[in-house]
Amino acid sequence: MAKSDIEIAREAKMQPITQVAEKIGIPADQLLQYGPNKAKLSFDFINSIQGNKDGKLILVTAINPTPAGEGKTTTTVGLGDGLNRIGKKAIMALREPSLGPCFGVKGGAAGGGYAQVVPMEDINLHFTGDFHAIGVAHNLLSALLDNHIYWGNELGIDSRRVQWKRVVDMNDRALRAITNSMGGVANGYPRQDGYDIVVASEIMAIFCLSKDLNDLSNRLGDIIVAYTREKKPIYARDLKGPGAMAVLLKDAISPNLVQTLENNAAFIHGGPFANIAHGCNSVIATKTALKLADYVVTEAGFGADLGAEKFFDIKCRKAGLKPDAVVIVATVRALKMHGGVAKADLGDENVDAVTKGSENLARHIANIKKFKVPAVVAINQFITDTDAEIAAISAACEALGAKAIIASHWANGGAGTEELAHHVVELADSGVADFTPLYPDEMPLWEKIETIATEIYGASEIIADASVRKQIAELQENYGHYPVCMAKTQYSFSTDPSLLGAPSGHAVPVREVRLSAGAGFIVVVTGAIMTMPGLPRQPAANNIYLNDDGQIEGLF
């Protein structure tokens, strides 16, 4: 039987983090260590390398996710190891997993098989405390808000128009909607409130888009927490919160260094939701990696229609990043599902289904071209894949001028991605990339949404109620230059999660728009968006424990 992820992780021969750091040019005394295998970088060091030349930036994205699994993080790690293996200096830049979901369905999120980052248990649990810091900073602002109302409400906050909820890093449906300040005079004025999971906090998005601590502090001030009865916005700075919030975040904002199973350096830092936020690791980590490596491999949330689009149009646009190549991850099994096969039948060869499902992949390849960045497809190998099925994928890709390369990192680590690594280097070094966002800043918000819907999702139009149109028109005045952040189901190009493959001609209903003034984007909601998950009937937590040797069981 194959070893579980946690068994493989446990057998890892980790190097001291000082040694991993040294390999990429970071002196030991510039690390803030968190035990022997995790460290944060000093800002003195980060400032000292700003004159370095930037390496090449490679984005790993994927087809629309299915229950069959794609393995985006796994491929990011595998490719990073593969690049190092063929003699390139490569660093990975990944998102931090959220602690809450570990206790729900999915277990951990630090890669899988022989393509993992370690110490896997720490990364999945408290890690270096970044998410705790973000959670406290968020809840401090919440407390300051209700405290302001309690002591006389000089700012005139309309308690029906409070936008700023509270957060906890836990899947806890009971907190989605609450009434707070119950119990009498000493506890304040009862009002409706609710909790999001920490990764859905606007502070997480801000954290990941900030250039430095100063930029972070300014953006925190721009957060709109509520409105007055006259709909005048109340900012975080009106509550005098940002100073103390930045103090709480001063260590967290420094990137975390860990290693892969093959002892290559990986930065894991920040992890915003990929629906109401942009779903990428921090700008600071990506930029620092670029100063230290010749090739930086990073990832974005969900499929390319959401993840890559936001990576390009939000993160790269805002941070001035110029990606050089894109890897689109697909699996035979997932493409079969896009081709109409049920999960139970995925073990049977079905070339027709693969061909049909490859329409989903083809749409993503075509989309990436619109950003003028070259792409390659990585077929994340499973034992049941047949040659004929692989050939079907290759044919679909070649029609669009993209290579499809088998990657077996899950079973073989970096040795399984050598071919992919060579091709990625070729693409990135070719100079073909001429990154261009999909739309210019000055395009009106409505057109931005329309452009993404038609160009990326294959939709024919966007639709919205008069009230939503009015809201967009109002936002256009002061925030028309912001990019839009689409909150759409990740399972389909359309807004209907059951429409697999490559649907086209559909309408995209815009149900709601939200201003994230601190993060600097407009969230466009096209369906039901969950910002606080629940636990399943049998939560993973029930099977997580320390065994007699003090090792963690049940995290995977």
Next chain:
Amino acid sequence: MAKSDIEIAREAKMQPITQVAEKIGIPADQLLQYGPNKAKLSFDFINSIQGNKDGKLILVTAINPTPAGEGKTTTTVGLGDGLNRIGKKAIMALREPSLGPCFGVKGGAAGGGYAQVVPMEDINLHFTGDFHAIGVAHNLLSALLDNHIYWGNELGIDSRRVQWKRVVDMNDRALRAITNSMGGVANGYPRQDGYDIVVASEIMAIFCLSKDLNDLSNRLGDIIVAYTREKKPIYARDLKGPGAMAVLLKDAISPNLVQTLENNAAFIHGGPFANIAHGCNSVIATKTALKLADYVVTEAGFGADLGAEKFFDIKCRKAGLKPDAVVIVATVRALKMHGGVAKADLGDENVDAVTKGSENLARHIANIKKFKVPAVVAINQFITDTDAEIAAISAACEALGAKAIIASHWANGGAGTEELAHHVVELADSGVADFTPLYPDEMPLWEKIETIATEIYGASEIIADASVRKQIAELQENYGHYPVCMAKTQYSFSTDPSLLGAPSGHAVPVREVRLSAGAGFIVVVTGAIMTMPGLPRQPAANNIYLNDDGQIEGLF
């Protein structure tokens, strides 16, 4: 003008924590470092020193607190430095400050003046993440509980009888009483709920009383989270929570090592509330310190009527600790307040008021004798103190056979406590101590409460409604052997906070009893108990920020 605490802390010449560790016999490779100046100890190391002889244990406690301030933590640190200064191997064992209150009234809590532990900013903020871990472990259990109800409530939890609230490390009155699970079917069954601050979590008390990770895990299982309609208790283990909760706490449970301004070792670990819990740092930290030092100086919350009594009757009883000496901290100013002087008049000499106020001190000295441990009084010096006032205190102490020694650690660090240190060594080495808890395990609960009230508080009786008496009688059956944990105002020997000095003959009303089955004690509530503080009109948070040099301002 005198330097502020944070200015003094910033000028500290900290040694690498490896060097501090080495001085007390901890090899560098047995540390889990959190940056250069904080570390946790490996359990391998802790296990390896169990054969060592124990050092002497010295408790620092105080008179009943007044708004004038006493300086218990400051004296603990100053005495530790003084002991090292006179050539003794001494380690301090202190409580971790709670992050939430930093943003309220008081600023930080890591000593003051030239008697501080550093890095002060880190200790006051996230430190090594222990409180975050405790908060998440607590909230995981909360989520599992509501999730259990949501999925069918097989255990038959009566949602009106849920005891287990949620926690956050923040002063946030709006969360004291909430209604959760609002918003419809997908969010569960609405019920009343509320938040406590993290330090009030039963997990914090458990954390501080546990011998090791295994003991911790068992105690977590014993937590009673709710009752059925038939009043049958539902335990944390019924929700299959303790395994994952222990996983979340596995790093936190290891003691944190930091240093004083004079580079002496201090363990700072755990910090339960001193009303509904026992208010002492962790047993693991205290015991580890005893294995490494000849003298361990530790502290307990509030005045000696609560803090010392609980230290003796709960912590020492449960952990098998044998304290060797007690230091009772008093100030001239605070004794004046106990003698009836208003805060505005504390600067004027008033020997009569000091003499009268010393009745409070005298009662505490007499109380400590009942535990058969020798005591000394430390007069924490202020610039306005006069010789005549000091003489008045000395006279009051001498009448009870205790010395009163001036300590000027706030201004002079360890050099200001040399005389105190010499006397403490003399007391601790004298062999006079023959520690005995105030009451035996087998004394019935009602009598335990009565004994504390009459022997320690000077009360004439305890009173309680029939319903409370019935509850005590019920608890007597299964939990009669537990110690009691008194939740009483810290400002007075009585339950009336305005009765200063040494009141006697009063009645102590028992308003409520609560079972902390995991911690292993019965909480006896004698007044309004606040387990979630609020922020003041002008929160300290409003003035906390990072200055242009990246230093924290406003934390003090």
